[in-house]
Amino acid sequence: MRGVRAPGAGNVDAVTTPHASAPGPARPQIIGILNITPDSFSDGGRYLDFGDAVAHGEQMAADGADFIDVGGESTRPGAERVDAATETARVVDVIAALAERGLAVSIDTTRAAVAAAAIEAGATVVNDVSGGLADPDMARVVADTGVRWVLMHWRGHSADMQRLAHYENVVADVKAELEDRVEAALDSGVDRERLILDPGIGFAKSAEHNWRLSAHLDEFVALGFPVLFASSRKSYLGRLLEDESGKPRPVGQREAATLATSMLAFASGAWGVRVHDVAGTADARAVWLATRSAL
Numbered sequence: 499m500r501g502v503r504a505p506g507a508g509n510v511d512a513v514t515t516p517h518a519s520a521p522g523p524a525r526p527q528i529i530g531i532l533n534i535t536p537d538s539f540s541d542g543g544r545y546l547d548f549g550d551a552v553a554h555g556e557q558m559a560a561d562g563a564d565f566i567d568v569g570g571e572s573t574r575p576g577a578e579r580v581d582a583a584t585e586t587a588r589v590v591d592v593i594a595a596l597a598e599r600g601l602a603v604s605i606d607t608t609r610a611a612v613a614a615a616a617i618e619a620g621a622t623v624v625n626d627v628s629g630g631l632a633d634p635d636m637a638r639v640v641a642d643t644g645v646r647w648v649l650m651h652w653r654g655h656s657a658d659m660q661r662l663a664h665y666e667n668v669v670a671d672v673k674a675e676l677e678d679r680v681e682a683a684l685d686s687g688v689d690r691e692r693l694i695l696d697p698g699i700g701f702a703k704s705a706e707h708n709w710r711l712s713a714h715l716d717e718f719v720a721l722g723f724p725v726l727f728a729s730s731r732k733s734y735l736g737r738l739l740e741d742e743s744g745k746p747r748p749v750g751q752r753e754a755a756t757l758a759t760s761m762l763a764f765a766s767g768a769w770g771v772r773v774h775d776v777a778g779t780a781d782a783r784a785v786w787l788a789t790r791s792a793l
């Protein structure tokens with residue numbers, strides 16, 4: 499594994515409290531989304547070409563991304579799965595090219611074999627939307643390589659996940675299920691310091707669940723792990739902004755709403771946000787940092 503590091507990633511682990519009312523990392527991380535898939539809901543089909551994918555990753559880094567999150571399988575609700583060989587082939591060369599340029603890369607996958615190939619190519623974070631549930635070998639790959647591991651809250655694969663969106667108390671239930679994933683990771687020998695938690699906005703969640711999780715993100719931060727928040731262009735924002743006829747706001751016109759949710763996540767102490775629009779989010783982060791330093 500190469501020791502790559504994104505520009506500005508030096509304080510990636512810093513969790514300071516500059517002011518009692520503004521908890522969170524010294525500088526929240528921006529994770530730029532690079533989906534090399536034909537069918538992701540927002541950028542599907544745009545980066546299937548190697549050159550286009552690498553150029554977009556470089557652009558996001560120049561715009562302020564601390565990590566580039568490369569994915570080779572769509573996780574949008576209802577998506578069909580691809581096989582591991584196809585998923586690996588989509589991502590490895592792009593990861594290697596980005597890592598060679600000195601960029602920090604995370605691999606968005608639920609499969610241990612894909613994660614291992616991506617780490618070999620230079621990825622230093624595994625972004626696992628299943629929180630280790632989809633593949634029993636994932637914990638071993640993470641433990642053996644010592645990479646960071648995003649454990650996202652998840653209840654099932656995309657094809658049927660909306661059927662699983664039932665909670666007694668969504669905040670308490672998601673927290674408890676994430677804590678179970680942390681226990682399982684630690685039992686497998688993964689270092690506690692390597693873990694990042696994510697409530698999984700849109701995964702087995704209704705719009706109301708997403709708003710509750712967003713409003714109570716500070717409770718996830720209080721668990722003592724870095725928290726990643728990922729709302730970018732998701733359908734609950736489209737629903738919020740629907741027109742008079744009830745038509746959701748199109749995916750490409752949800753950027754201001756995404757930024758608002760990211761800013762609220764920063765204020766709740768989130769470690770980072772995963773977004774499509776890195777340049778806009780970097781501006782919002784600058785506003786957040788200036789505001790916090792003036793408290």
Ligand code: PMM
Pocket residue numbers: 531533538539540569572573574606625626627648650696698699726727728729730772
């Ligand atoms: N959402 C998507 C994909 N990967 N990873 C994490 N950690 N959290 C998320 O909420 C998440 C994710 C789906 O969005 P996309 O199709 O825009 O990538």
